[in-house]
Structure formats: C-alpha cells, structure tokens
Amino acid sequence: MGVTLSPAIDAPTADQPVAACSLCPRLVRSREKLVFSSPIVPHGPSDAPVLIVCHAPDHTRSSAKGPAFLDREAETLLYKTLVEFDLAKRHVNDNGEECIIPTGSRVISAVRCPAPAGLPQPSEITTCNQFLRSELQTMPNLRIVVTLGVLAHNATLAACGIPLSRVNFQHGQITSMPDGLKIANSHPLSRHTFDTGQATPAHFRSLMAAVRQELGTEA
Known part of the structure; x- marks a missing residue:
C-alpha cells in the first residue's frame, strides 16, 4: 500500500516548467497518454535543508492528481x-486520510515528465536540467542533496556546474562540494532494486541517518 501525500508545496521563486511544457516532444507524446498530462511539481517546502532528487516520474503511475x-x-x-x-x-x-507532509525535505525529479519505459533520453535530461538548477539556486537553507541513482547524481552535478568526472557516484557516500553543499548517493529506490538487493530499506535508512547526523553537526 502506498502513502497519501499532501498537496505539493510550490517554490514561488523557482522556475518551473509550464503545465503545457513542450520542450521535449517525445515526453509530450508520452504525457498525452496519461490521465494527468502536466510535468510533475516538487513536493515539500522550498526552505527545506534537504532536497531529494529522483530520476524521473514513474511512468506506470498516474492519476487525476498527477x-x-x-x-x-x-x-x-x-x-x-x-x-x-x-x-x-x-x-x-479533512477527509480523514493520513497524509505525509515533507517538512525538512523537498522531493523533485531530474526529469519532470514520465518517459517511455522510464528511460529519459540524454537530450531530455539536459533540457530539464534548467529547472533542477533553479531549485538548487532558490532553496535558501539547502545543505544536502540526496540523489537516487546515477542519473539523478549526474543531473545534480550538471545543475551545480561541476564536471561529472570530478565526483563519482558511490552508493551510500556523502561528498562535500566546493561551495559546502553535500551530495548523498543512493541507488534508485524501486521494486526492482529492492528485489535485486541493489538498494534495501536498511541501506536507505543508514544513508538518511548519516544525512540527519550531517544536519545536526551543521546546526
């Protein structure tokens, strides 16, 4: 059973793709097949100290809410x-449903639209990177970015203007950038990575415990 999320909290100062964004024609065609056809919006407050970057929305899940x-x-x-x-x-x-409201975290995806087979093309990742860069630049209290997978890791480095060769993806590692921002790496969270053991609940909990500790040492 999944969780019910609260309505997304928008960052009013960050550039977001418009509802009818047409920058990536292939993704537009993919969106048109879904019930909800707009790019996904961030979830959580823009003043959070932690940003969690997923690779792209789950192409198998869509509803009237997005x-x-x-x-x-x-x-x-x-x-x-x-x-x-x-x-x-x-x-x-108000409906008696239990919701999850991010408070010290914000969730976003490196590519805002579901891609066919869940695989965005390099040009689509590059095109959408402007919106991730805007998030990084407009979160005033941002301390740590948690990247879920290599795609999210590389997109975050690109948004920071850091060459991909400078910081390798290493599952479970937290790396400090020159400006003090920290990047924490996890393999993607998915049923597939859980089944293969590439990522496990214990792995992710351990990483987030380290993230929590990093925030405590900076307080």
Missing part, C-alpha cells in the same frame, strides 16, 4: 524514512 515520483513500494519507504528522521510528518486531512 504522476508519482516512485513506484508504490519505494514511495512508502521514502516517506516512512523521512518521517522517521524528522524530515516529514504525518497529518490527517
């Missing part, structure tokens, strides 16, 4: 872990 960042199993793990480390909180909405 696409999802991750498959249900991974989404449940992500938000449960954020709650555990005081980066999100549980809330009961």
Whole structure:
C-alpha cells in the first residue's frame, strides 16, 4: 500500500516548467497518454535543508492528481524514512486520510515528465536540467542533496556546474562540494532494486541517518 501525500508545496521563486511544457516532444507524446498530462511539481517546502532528487516520474503511475515520483513500494519507504528522521510528518486531512507532509525535505525529479519505459533520453535530461538548477539556486537553507541513482547524481552535478568526472557516484557516500553543499548517493529506490538487493530499506535508512547526523553537526 502506498502513502497519501499532501498537496505539493510550490517554490514561488523557482522556475518551473509550464503545465503545457513542450520542450521535449517525445515526453509530450508520452504525457498525452496519461490521465494527468502536466510535468510533475516538487513536493515539500522550498526552505527545506534537504532536497531529494529522483530520476524521473514513474511512468506506470498516474492519476487525476498527477504522476508519482516512485513506484508504490519505494514511495512508502521514502516517506516512512523521512518521517522517521524528522524530515516529514504525518497529518490527517479533512477527509480523514493520513497524509505525509515533507517538512525538512523537498522531493523533485531530474526529469519532470514520465518517459517511455522510464528511460529519459540524454537530450531530455539536459533540457530539464534548467529547472533542477533553479531549485538548487532558490532553496535558501539547502545543505544536502540526496540523489537516487546515477542519473539523478549526474543531473545534480550538471545543475551545480561541476564536471561529472570530478565526483563519482558511490552508493551510500556523502561528498562535500566546493561551495559546502553535500551530495548523498543512493541507488534508485524501486521494486526492482529492492528485489535485486541493489538498494534495501536498511541501506536507505543508514544513508538518511548519516544525512540527519550531517544536519545536526551543521546546526
């Protein structure tokens, strides 16, 4: 069972793709096949100290409320872990449903639209990078970026203007950038990586515990 999320909290100062964004024709055609056809928007406050970057919305999940960042199993793990480390909180909405509200974290995807087979093309990643760069530049309290997978890691480096060869992706590692920003790496969270053991709930919890500790040492 997945979790019910609160409505997305927009960052008013960050550049976001417009609802009818047409920058990537292939992704526009992919969106048109879904119930909800706009690019996914960030979830969580723009003044959070932690930004979590997924690779692209789950192309298998879409509803009238929009696409999802991750498959249900991974989404449940992500938000449960954020709650555990005081980066999100549980809330009961007016309909009596329990929602997860990010408080000290914000979730975004490197590519804002679901891609066919879940595989965005390099040109689409490059085109969408302007929106990730805007997020990084307009989050005043940002301290740590958690990247879920190599695609998200490389997109974050590109958005920071850092050559990809300078910082290799290493699962479970936290690296400090020249400006003090830290990047924490995890393999993608998905049913597939859980089944193969590439990423496990224990791995991700350990990484987020380290992230929480880093935030504490900087307080």
